[in-house]
Amino acid sequence: MKFTIQRDLFVQSIQDVMKAVSTRTTIPILTGIKLIASEEGITLTGSDSDISIESFIPVEEDGKVLVEVQETGGVVLQAKFFSEIVKKLPGTDIEMEITQGFQTVIRSGSAEFNLNGLDPREYPHLPQIAEEHVFKMPADLLRALIRQTVFAVSTSETRPILTGVNWQISDSQLTCVATDSHRLAMRTAPIEESLSEEYNVVIPGKSLTELSKIVDDTTDPVDIVITENQILFKTKHILFFSRLLEGNYPDTSRLIPSESKTTMSIKTKEFLQAIDRASLLAREGRNNVVKLATEVNNSVEVSSDSPEIGKVVEHIQTSNMEGEELRISFSAKYMMDALKAVEGTEITIQFTGAMRPFILRPLDDESILQLILPVRTY
Amino acid sequence: MKFTIQRDLFVQSIQDVMKAVSTRTTIPILTGIKLIASEEGITLTGSDSDISIESFIPVEEDGKVLVEVQETGGVVLQAKFFSEIVKKLPGTDIEMEITQGFQTVIRSGSAEFNLNGLDPREYPHLPQIAEEHVFKMPADLLRALIRQTVFAVSTSETRPILTGVNWQISDSQLTCVATDSHRLAMRTAPIEESLSEEYNVVIPGKSLTELSKIVDDTTDPVDIVITENQILFKTKHILFFSRLLEGNYPDTSRLIPSESKTTMSIKTKEFLQAIDRASLLAREGRNNVVKLATEVNNSVEVSSDSPEIGKVVEHIQTSNMEGEELRISFSAKYMMDALKAVEGTEITIQFTGAMRPFILRPLDDESILQLILPVRTY
Structure with a gap:
C-alpha cells in the first residue's frame, strides 16, 4: 500500500469513521481503523460491532485528483493515535506507505511517523446487505x-x-x-x-x-x-x-389521547424560557417539577418553589385557550426537551385533566407530536 | 433595599465576583454574594476567604443612568442560584427589592423570583488595606x-x-x-x-x-x-x-545557568508543533518525554517512540546553531508550556549539556526566561 492524499479530506473521512470506533470493545482490532487502498480510491472503516461506518475517498472527483494510489493494499491502524496524528500533520498532503509487515510510514512536511499496523484481513467483515428494498x-x-x-x-x-x-x-x-x-x-x-x-x-x-x-x-x-x-x-x-x-x-x-379538555396555543420560545427559569429552582426541589395553572384573561401561570432557596412565578399570555380550568405539574426537563424538538414559533397543548398525559404539537402541523405524563403534586 | 439595574451590567458584575465564590467552603455564608445598595451605587462581593472580589456599579457613569436606587440596604443571596437566575431573566432591566426579613424579590419582564436571603452584617469583612505603597x-x-x-x-x-x-x-x-x-x-x-x-x-x-x-x-x-x-x-x-x-x-x-555550551535559534511555532506531534506518541511511552539531537546543516532532530504504537522523527531547521553537539531528552509538556509562554516568532535555546537545565528566551528579549530540567534517557 502506498498513496498520497489531501490532508483535509483525509481528516474529515477519519473523523466520520471514528464515530463508530469505541475504546471499550472486547475485540481489540476494533480499536483500529481499517484502510484499504484500491485503484478506485481509499476506503476507511470503523466499527464497534453495533455501528459500522465506511467512508470512501475516490481517486478523482469532479475532475480533481484527490488521491494518488501508487500501490494497492491495506492496514489497520490504532484509531486514537492515527486520527490525532493526521490532524496535527504539517503538510497539505499526506503520504502513507506500508514498509514491511504492517509497519506504516506516514509522511507530511518535515514529519515522519512510523506506526505499528495490523493485518486488515483480521478485521471483521461488514454486514452484507442485499439492496432490494x-x-x-x-x-x-x-x-x-x-x-x-x-x-x-x-x-x-x-x-x-x-x-x-x-x-x-x-x-x-x-x-x-x-x-x-x-x-x-x-x-x-x-x-x-x-x-x-x-x-x-x-x-x-x-x-x-x-x-x-x-x-x-x-x-x-x-x-x-x-x-x-x-x-x-x-x-x-x-x-x-x-x-x-x-x-x-x-x-x-393507545397512549395518545384522542380528546382534549383544555387546549391552549402559546409562543414556543417564550414558554420554553419561562420553564427554563422555573426549572432553576425546581432542580433543587423534588425531581425538577414545575407547575402550570390556567388563569383568567387567557394567561397561564408557570411556577416552582424550593423551600430552601425560594420560589418563582411567571405569567404567560396564550394566544388561545379553551376548555376547563387546569392545574398540572410536570417535569421541566421533559417539557424543555419537547419544546426544543417541536418546530415552529407557536405550539398547541392539549390537556385531558391533571393526571392524564398531555400532548404538544406545532400549530397546524400533524407530523410532530410530543406527549408528557404529568406528575402528581397538586 | 430596592433598586432597578441594567441586566447586562449586573450579569457581568455578578460573573466577576462569582470567580471568588467557592462551593466548597467551611463558612456557609461565603456560598453567597453580598449585595449592598447605597446612594452611590451597587456593591457586590464574593469571597472564598483566600480571594475576595468586590465589584461596584455606580448610579451614573458618563452621563448615563445605570442604576436607580429607591431604597438603600443589603442582602446576601445564594451565589449559584442568583447568578443563574439573573442570566436567564427576560427583561433588559431588573428590579430587586427586599420585602420582609431578607426575602428578596427579583422582577424582570414577566418573571418574578422570591429568594431567601441572609443578613449582610453576617458576611465577613474584607481586609482593610492602607493604600500607602x-x-x-x-x-x-x-x-x-x-x-x-x-x-x-x-x-x-x-x-x-x-x-x-x-x-x-x-x-x-x-x-x-x-x-x-x-x-x-x-x-x-x-x-x-x-x-x-x-x-x-x-x-x-x-x-x-x-x-x-x-x-x-x-x-x-x-x-x-x-x-x-x-x-x-x-x-x-x-x-x-x-x-x-x-x-x-x-x-x-543560582539555578539559571550563566554560560552555554550549545546555542540555537529556532522558529517558535514550527518547534512547538513538532514537539506537539512527537508528544502524541510520547504520552503513551515513559512520562511524555521527547528527544532532541543536533544534526549537521544547522538542523535538529525531534523524535519520540512508544514500543507499542510506533515512532516519530522530525527534522527542523534552526536559523543559527553554535557550540557542541547535543543529545537531550525533556518533557514535551514542559517544553510546550514554555514555548506557548514565550512571546515572539523566534526563540533562542541555550544548553549547557545533556544533564543540565537549559533556558529558552525570545530572540533579543531579556525580560522572559523559561528554564527546563532535562530527563535522563540517552
Missing part, C-alpha cells in the same frame, strides 16, 4: 426525524427495547416513535417510493445520534435499506450500518 | 506577567510555597518567578513609581489565574497594593484581594 429520504429530513425523537429514548437497560426508536413504514408513511414510558416523541414523514413490504424495526438511539452527526444538513438523498437485523444508511461516500434491536416495540398508539 | 501597571502587562509564569507553579502541596508565584520588587523592577522544581518561568517588568521599600511576596497561583480572567486586555492602569499578608489589585470598578503565602521562597537565581 431501498427508499430515499433527504438528509435534512432524516436529521430532523432523529432530532425530534431520539432524545425521548430510555437510558435505562431495564427494558432494552425502549433504548431504541421505533420506525414503522406502511402506506408510504414512516412513523418514528421513542418513549421512556414517562414521555413520548412521535414524528411522521411521507415516503416517496411505494414499498411493497411493511416494516416495523427498532434502531438503537445511540446509532441514530451518531448518524445525525455524519449526515450533512442538505437536501441530498440518503438511501435507506432495512433487513431483518440491520439498517443501512448510504450517502454519497459513506455507508452507515447499525444493528437493529431485537424484540417487539410496545403499541404506543 | 501603591504602584501601577497596565492591565495587559499584568495579564502577560501572569500568563507567562503562573503555569509553572507546583500543583502539589508538598512544598506549599511553590504553589505561588514569587514577586520581587527592587530598584524599580518587578521580577516574577514560578517553579515546580522541574521547570521555572521568570518574567521581569519595569515599575514606573520609585517605591521606597523592597518587596518579596508569594501570591497563590490560583489567585493570579482568577485575576487574569477579570482584568481586561487593555492598557488601563491597575493599582497594586502589597501589605504583609495581602495583595490588592484595583481596576476602575473592581477590587481583587488575595492573601499571600507564608514562608520564604527559595532563591532560584
Whole structure:
C-alpha cells in the first residue's frame, strides 16, 4: 500500500469513521481503523460491532485528483493515535506507505511517523446487505426525524427495547416513535417510493445520534435499506450500518389521547424560557417539577418553589385557550426537551385533566407530536 | 433595599465576583454574594476567604443612568442560584427589592423570583488595606506577567510555597518567578513609581489565574497594593484581594545557568508543533518525554517512540546553531508550556549539556526566561 492524499479530506473521512470506533470493545482490532487502498480510491472503516461506518475517498472527483494510489493494499491502524496524528500533520498532503509487515510510514512536511499496523484481513467483515428494498429520504429530513425523537429514548437497560426508536413504514408513511414510558416523541414523514413490504424495526438511539452527526444538513438523498437485523444508511461516500434491536416495540398508539379538555396555543420560545427559569429552582426541589395553572384573561401561570432557596412565578399570555380550568405539574426537563424538538414559533397543548398525559404539537402541523405524563403534586 | 439595574451590567458584575465564590467552603455564608445598595451605587462581593472580589456599579457613569436606587440596604443571596437566575431573566432591566426579613424579590419582564436571603452584617469583612505603597501597571502587562509564569507553579502541596508565584520588587523592577522544581518561568517588568521599600511576596497561583480572567486586555492602569499578608489589585470598578503565602521562597537565581555550551535559534511555532506531534506518541511511552539531537546543516532532530504504537522523527531547521553537539531528552509538556509562554516568532535555546537545565528566551528579549530540567534517557 502506498498513496498520497489531501490532508483535509483525509481528516474529515477519519473523523466520520471514528464515530463508530469505541475504546471499550472486547475485540481489540476494533480499536483500529481499517484502510484499504484500491485503484478506485481509499476506503476507511470503523466499527464497534453495533455501528459500522465506511467512508470512501475516490481517486478523482469532479475532475480533481484527490488521491494518488501508487500501490494497492491495506492496514489497520490504532484509531486514537492515527486520527490525532493526521490532524496535527504539517503538510497539505499526506503520504502513507506500508514498509514491511504492517509497519506504516506516514509522511507530511518535515514529519515522519512510523506506526505499528495490523493485518486488515483480521478485521471483521461488514454486514452484507442485499439492496432490494431501498427508499430515499433527504438528509435534512432524516436529521430532523432523529432530532425530534431520539432524545425521548430510555437510558435505562431495564427494558432494552425502549433504548431504541421505533420506525414503522406502511402506506408510504414512516412513523418514528421513542418513549421512556414517562414521555413520548412521535414524528411522521411521507415516503416517496411505494414499498411493497411493511416494516416495523427498532434502531438503537445511540446509532441514530451518531448518524445525525455524519449526515450533512442538505437536501441530498440518503438511501435507506432495512433487513431483518440491520439498517443501512448510504450517502454519497459513506455507508452507515447499525444493528437493529431485537424484540417487539410496545403499541404506543393507545397512549395518545384522542380528546382534549383544555387546549391552549402559546409562543414556543417564550414558554420554553419561562420553564427554563422555573426549572432553576425546581432542580433543587423534588425531581425538577414545575407547575402550570390556567388563569383568567387567557394567561397561564408557570411556577416552582424550593423551600430552601425560594420560589418563582411567571405569567404567560396564550394566544388561545379553551376548555376547563387546569392545574398540572410536570417535569421541566421533559417539557424543555419537547419544546426544543417541536418546530415552529407557536405550539398547541392539549390537556385531558391533571393526571392524564398531555400532548404538544406545532400549530397546524400533524407530523410532530410530543406527549408528557404529568406528575402528581397538586 | 430596592433598586432597578441594567441586566447586562449586573450579569457581568455578578460573573466577576462569582470567580471568588467557592462551593466548597467551611463558612456557609461565603456560598453567597453580598449585595449592598447605597446612594452611590451597587456593591457586590464574593469571597472564598483566600480571594475576595468586590465589584461596584455606580448610579451614573458618563452621563448615563445605570442604576436607580429607591431604597438603600443589603442582602446576601445564594451565589449559584442568583447568578443563574439573573442570566436567564427576560427583561433588559431588573428590579430587586427586599420585602420582609431578607426575602428578596427579583422582577424582570414577566418573571418574578422570591429568594431567601441572609443578613449582610453576617458576611465577613474584607481586609482593610492602607493604600500607602501603591504602584501601577497596565492591565495587559499584568495579564502577560501572569500568563507567562503562573503555569509553572507546583500543583502539589508538598512544598506549599511553590504553589505561588514569587514577586520581587527592587530598584524599580518587578521580577516574577514560578517553579515546580522541574521547570521555572521568570518574567521581569519595569515599575514606573520609585517605591521606597523592597518587596518579596508569594501570591497563590490560583489567585493570579482568577485575576487574569477579570482584568481586561487593555492598557488601563491597575493599582497594586502589597501589605504583609495581602495583595490588592484595583481596576476602575473592581477590587481583587488575595492573601499571600507564608514562608520564604527559595532563591532560584543560582539555578539559571550563566554560560552555554550549545546555542540555537529556532522558529517558535514550527518547534512547538513538532514537539506537539512527537508528544502524541510520547504520552503513551515513559512520562511524555521527547528527544532532541543536533544534526549537521544547522538542523535538529525531534523524535519520540512508544514500543507499542510506533515512532516519530522530525527534522527542523534552526536559523543559527553554535557550540557542541547535543543529545537531550525533556518533557514535551514542559517544553510546550514554555514555548506557548514565550512571546515572539523566534526563540533562542541555550544548553549547557545533556544533564543540565537549559533556558529558552525570545530572540533579543531579556525580560522572559523559561528554564527546563532535562530527563535522563540517552
